[in-house]
Amino acid sequence: MAAFQERPVGFFTDTSICIGCKACEVACKEWNQLEGNKPELLLDSFDNTGQLDAQNWRHVQFIEQIPDNNGVVMNPTPIAGGQAWLMMSDVCKHCQNASCLEVCPTNAIVRTEYDSVFIQQDVCNGCRDCISACPYGVIGFNEKTGTAHKCTLCYDRLQNGLQPACAKACPTESIKFGYLDDLQAAADKRLAALQTAGYKKAQLYGRDAKVYGGLNAFFLLMDEPEVYKLPSAQNATLPSRNNLAGYAGGFVTAVVGLVAGVLAFRSQRMNEKTDATR
Amino acid sequence: MDRARQLYVQGRSTWGYETEGAPLDGPPGTTQARAKRDPTLQHPRSVFQLLKSHYSRYTPEMVSSITGIPVQQFNDVAKIVGEMGKPDKVMTIVYAVGLTHHTTGGQLIRSGAVLQLLLGNMGRPGGGMNAERGHANIQGNTDHAISWDILPGYLRIPAPGQKSLDDYVAASAAKKSDPNSWNFFGTNYRNFTVSLLKGWYRGVATTSNDFAFHFLPKPATNSSWMSIFDQALKGKMEGVILSGMTATSIGPDTNQVMQALSNLKWLVVMDPLPTTSSEFWRAPGMDPAKINTEVFMLPTTHWIEKDGSFVNSGRWSQWKEQVIPPEGEARHDHWIMADLFDRVKTLYRQSGGKFPDPILAMTLDYNDPKKPELAEIAKEINGKDLLTGSQMTSFANLKADGTTTAGDWIYVGSFTDAGNLMKRRNGVQDPAKNDPTGMGFYPTWAWSWPANRRVLYNRASADLDGKPWDAKRPGIQWNGTTWTGDVPDYPATMNPKDPAAWLPFIMNGEGTGRLFSSSMLDGPIPEHYEPIEAPIPNPLHPAQSEDPVAFLYDQAAGRPNRFGKVDKYPYIATSYRLTEHEHYVTQHVPLLVGLQPQAFVELPEELAKEKGIRTGDRVRVTSERGKIEVAAAVTKRLGPLTLAGNTKVYHIGIPIHWGFIGVSAEQNPDKSKYWLANALTPFVGDVGARTPEFKAFLVNIEKID
Numbered sequence: 014m015a016a017f018q019e020r021p022v023g024f025f026t027d028t029s030i031c032i033g034c035k036a037c038e039v040a041c042k043e044w045n046q047l048e049g050n051k052p053e054l055l056l057d058s059f060d061n062t063g064q065l066d067a068q069n070w071r072h073v074q075f076i077e078q079i080p081d082n083n084g085v086v087m088n089p090t091p092i093a094g095g096q097a098w099l100m101m102s103d104v105c106k107h108c109q110n111a112s113c114l115e116v117c118p119t120n121a122i123v124r125t126e127y128d129s130v131f132i133q134q135d136v137c138n139g140c141r142d143c144i145s146a147c148p149y150g151v152i153g154f155n156e157k158t159g160t161a162h163k164c165t166l167c168y169d170r171l172q173n174g175l176q177p178a179c180a181k182a183c184p185t186e187s188i189k190f191g192y193l194d195d196l197q198a199a200a201d202k203r204l205a206a207l208q209t210a211g212y213k214k215a216q217l218y219g220r221d222a223k224v225y226g227g228l229n230a231f232f233l234l235m236d237e238p239e240v241y242k243l244p245s246a247q248n249a250t251l252p253s254r255n256n257l258a259g260y261a262g263g264f265v266t267a268v269v270g271l272v273a274g275v276l277a278f279r280s281q282r283m284n285e286k287t288d289a290t291r
Numbered sequence: 292m293d294r295a296r297q298l299y300v301q302g303r304s305t306w307g308y309e310t311e312g313a314p315l316d317g318p319p320g321t322t323q324a325r326a327k328r329d330p331t332l333q334h335p336r337s338v339f340q341l342l343k344s345h346y347s348r349y350t351p352e353m354v355s356s357i358t359g360i361p362v363q364q365f366n367d368v369a370k371i372v373g374e375m376g377k378p379d380k381v382m383t384i385v386y387a388v389g390l391t392h393h394t395t396g397g398q399l400i401r402s403g404a405v406l407q408l409l410l411g412n413m414g415r416p417g418g419g420m421n422a423e424r425g426h427a428n429i430q431g432n433t434d435h436a437i438s439w440d441i442l443p444g445y446l447r448i449p450a451p452g453q454k455s456l457d458d459y460v461a462a463s464a465a466k467k468s469d470p471n472s473w474n475f476f477g478t479n480y481r482n483f484t485v486s487l488l489k490g491w492y493r494g495v496a497t498t499s500n501d502f503a504f505h506f507l508p509k510p511a512t513n514s515s516w517m518s519i520f521d522q523a524l525k526g527k528m529e530g531v532i533l534s535g536m537t538a539t540s541i542g543p544d545t546n547q548v549m550q551a552l553s554n555l556k557w558l559v560v561m562d563p564l565p566t567t568s569s570e571f572w573r574a575p576g577m578d579p580a581k582i583n584t585e586v587f588m589l590p591t592t593h594w595i596e597k598d599g600s601f602v603n604s605g606r607w608s609q610w611k612e613q614v615i616p617p618e619g620e621a622r623h624d625h626w627i628m629a630d631l632f633d634r635v636k637t638l639y640r641q642s643g644g645k646f647p648d649p650i651l652a653m654t655l656d657y658n659d660p661k662k663p664e665l666a667e668i669a670k671e672i673n674g675k676d677l678l679t680g681s682q683m684t685s686f687a688n689l690k691a692d693g694t695t696t697a698g699d700w701i702y703v704g705s706f707t708d709a710g711n712l713m714k715r716r717n718g719v720q721d722p723a724k725n726d727p728t729g730m731g732f733y734p735t736w737a738w739s740w741p742a743n744r745r746v747l748y749n750r751a752s753a754d755l756d757g758k759p760w761d762a763k764r765p766g767i768q769w770n771g772t773t774w775t776g777d778v779p780d781y782p783a784t785m786n787p788k789d790p791a792a793w794l795p796f797i798m799n800g801e802g803t804g805r806l807f808s809s810s811m812l813d814g815p816i817p818e819h820y821e822p823i824e825a826p827i828p829n830p831l832h833p834a835q836s837e838d839p840v841a842f843l844y845d846q847a848a849g850r851p852n853r854f855g856k857v858d859k860y861p862y863i864a865t866s867y868r869l870t871e872h873e874h875y876v877t878q879h880v881p882l883l884v885g886l887q888p889q890a891f892v893e894l895p896e897e898l899a900k901e902k903g904i905r906t907g908d909r910v911r912v913t914s915e916r917g918k919i920e921v922a923a924a925v926t927k928r929l930g931p932l933t934l935a936g937n938t939k940v941y942h943i944g945i946p947i948h949w950g951f952i953g954v955s956a957e958q959n960p961d962k963s964k965y966w967l968a969n970a971l972t973p974f975v976g977d978v979g980a981r982t983p984e985f986k987a988f989l990v991n992i993e994k995i996d
Binding site: 032050054098 | 887
């Protein structure tokens with residue numbers, strides 16, 4: 014089959030229709046010949062994968078948002094009011110401002126003709142700088158190959174006109190693959206439909222340049238990014254380009270931390286006092 | 292309970308329509324009574340008024356008391372559902388097989404169907420009462436008579452005492468109860484049956500021997516799933532062949548099932564990989580020295596290693612190709628059966644036997660009778676005209692004179708002289724061309740039974756005059772000369788305004804939807820009964836809490852009933868599947884094992900606090916029948932329910948996929964001893980289908996220190 018056109022492609026992951034089946038995780042491993050980590054019972058809701066790493070290039074998060082009302086969901090639109098079992102298939106974001114690419118000392122990490130971020134295994138020297146630089150914790154180190162690994166956006170499949178394995182396997186089309194402009198248009202339409210239907214917290218993440226200059230793998234989320242352990246737009250900028258805000262943020266955090274520490278220490282002392290008097 | 296059971300059984304003969312007027316024409320030897328009708332729906336004994344008074348007892352407060360749903364939430368849901376009765380709205384009910392896993396399973400499905408009939412949502416695109424099956428081809432299994440009580444195409448299994456085709460048809464075919472009822476199934480019952488017999492016993496089946504009707508078995512006892520193991524427990528079963536079904540894991544009541552397997556002389560397991568049944572003799576707690584059952588493991592191909600068809604819940608039969616060649620000594624299930632049959636036949640031929648005729652006369656019209664191709668079988672199922680040699684194109688042309696064959700009448704038209712229509716793949720790649728109605732029917736994608744119709748009973752999608760109830764969502768419509776749209780479930784040129792026009796539900800004797808059914812053994816109108824093990828007495832009638840005719844296998848066989856009471860087992864439990872695994876076979880698939888690696892139960896946060904259980908702790912869950920020892924997953928998704936006014940009841944969720952066989956069990960031999968979820972479930976069945984009550988039973992839970 015003919016390769017895709019050499020223009021930006023990406024993923025639009027629509028979490029509103031993810032059913033948490035993890036077919037994406039398996040399809041990715043099958044195609045990319047990843048054997049997976051040793052099975053471990055994590056029971057983080059239904060997640061036993063834990064995180065993205067060298068063996069897991071797709072990872073489905075499960076977030077239980079159930080209030081204390083006997084588990085009975087009173088709102089007839091179950092994912093509208095912070096009452097939901099959120100599922101999201103996480104993946105490398107293929108950032109426009111990709112910190113992994115910027116820190117890589119050997120230029121092993123490149124931007125491909127499809128505008129994806131790709132680690133050339135034969136150039137990687139295993140320094141792991143990219144692993145610490147990635148703000149999303151996407152990259153992992155493979156001890157056997159001695160190199161860094163992450164989602165390739167199925168570069169080999171794209172060159173042969175095949176969409177990435179995860180998108181192909183997704184039974185609900187929660188993971189959509191395509192040319193970036195098409196995906197962005199589809200995402201705008203989907204968001205508008207959800208908002209009209211009353212899903213006020215629904216939002217796009219990484220659709221525009223606010224998050225690391227824009228993400229080629231962007232998301233439709235049903236709640237704030239932090240709920241999905243994603244940095245909000247305010248925090249999603251490369252430090253090198255945002256020194257002032259970074260320092261200011263750091264300072265504010267330090268002050269808040271200090272004050273909180275003092276308060277915590279004080280309240281602990283008071284508890285001790287109460288215990289002593291008992 | 293026995294008294295109530297008797298009343299039910301005696302009452303059955305009185306469940307029927309009041310009749311009036313002259314009898315209607317029927318098959319020879321039968322009179323068909325005319326059901327009394329009241330189109331005003333006002334007669335106090337009309338079905339509608341009976342339904343109304345029956346269900347007036349189910350107030351929102353009563354529903355809340357039975358189920359635990361808050362009254363307000365029930366009212367919200369009821370309002371939304373009620374609005375789906377408007378012509379420009381439509382609603383579907385999609386249920387997983389879990390809905391059948393109750394002693395009232397059949398009635399639960401029927402209550403959904405009754406609701407959809409009342410709302411006018413039957414026969415409409417986007418409507419219906421739709422089953423989601425547990426495997427890609429359970430619909431195909433059912434169509435081709437995997438259930439003991441039917442022949443292919445939902446023809447009834449003959450019963451003892453039926454000495455002729457006439458007897459059989461008279462007892463089995465629906466009778467017309469309205470002059471405008473076509474009663475298509477009933478009318479064609481003999482055509483379908485003879486064509487089936489002619490397919491099976493080609494040269495031997497003739498008019499002079501009633502088309503070899505006497506070859507068909509006429510089972511005197513129930514032979515459904517649980518009955519097999521019940522018979523083995525009674526010592527009445529010599530051997531069992533399990534083809535793709537692991538009895539030990541499937542249960543119910545795994546320990547009792549293993550006891551049943553121990554009573555056999557021999558057990559054949561046909562499966563691609565070892566199962567908890569092929570290995571039952573070395574299950575934790577079993578003593579191989581005391582088990583005399585000889586177990587044969589016949590490795591079979593997996594469905595990815597063969598071609599054939601999958602039939603989905605929408606009845607589309609979709610042909611698939613072989614993906615990879617079989618490994619090792621694995622053989623196709625149907626080749627094993629064909630080889631076995633050949634050997635049995637040879638034995639009969641050599642040494643005779645009590646009744647060799649049905650075995651010796653069986654038509655095996657294949658290139659290699661020991662290795663029939665699935666395409667050959669599909670072609671045989673479609674059937675042919677024996678006079679012309681052409682494949683049949685329509686079941687309407689099947690005859691009772693022995694000139695046609697049909698291995699399963701509902702599949703006639705799937706494999707014609709034009710080829711295997713199940714292979715067609717004209718889909719979303721070109722909707723304008725492939726979906727001419729724009730309704731998503733895609734008539735040249737695969738083939739759907741019957742007659743490639745996409746929506747059953749689609750006459751009901753249009754009003755009396757043939758106009759669609761919703762112009763935006765037409766099923767079929769009358770254009771003045773013919774019905775257009777989907778393949779009509781109705782004569783294609785029958786003018787709806789003709790006073791003799793058939794009623795829409797052409798398969799029923801009534802011609803209308805069955806709001807009242809005399810074929811359900813536990814009542815013509817669905818009623819709520821508590822499970823056999825229930826935490827509360829039935830709020831509707833505490834003195835008769837559970838279904839009085841649910842089949843209590845142990846009691847019927849003279850074994851003690853093993854049902855728990857709420858004092859010892861205070862929590863309700865439900866068993867279910869996860870999306871990550873397919874039943875029990877994926878325990879052999881490392882990547883899927885990685886997704887959900889070990890057995891666990893889910894329990895409500897509030898109960899977990901009471902018991903000091905945290906996520907990841909090991910817990911023991913017990914019922915009157917057995918125990919499991921698994922990890923705990925604490926969640927708020929399973930809240931306590933408030934039942935019967937003020938009784939707080941906790942709910943434990945039990946995923947079923949694990950056992951002592953598979954990747955994870957081998958990696959965790961110490962932990963996996965008690966992972967079989969069905970060790971807990973009760974050995975009791977729905978009165979009709981005999982489906983086990985997997986979805987509601989009583990347990991206790993405790994932390995393992």
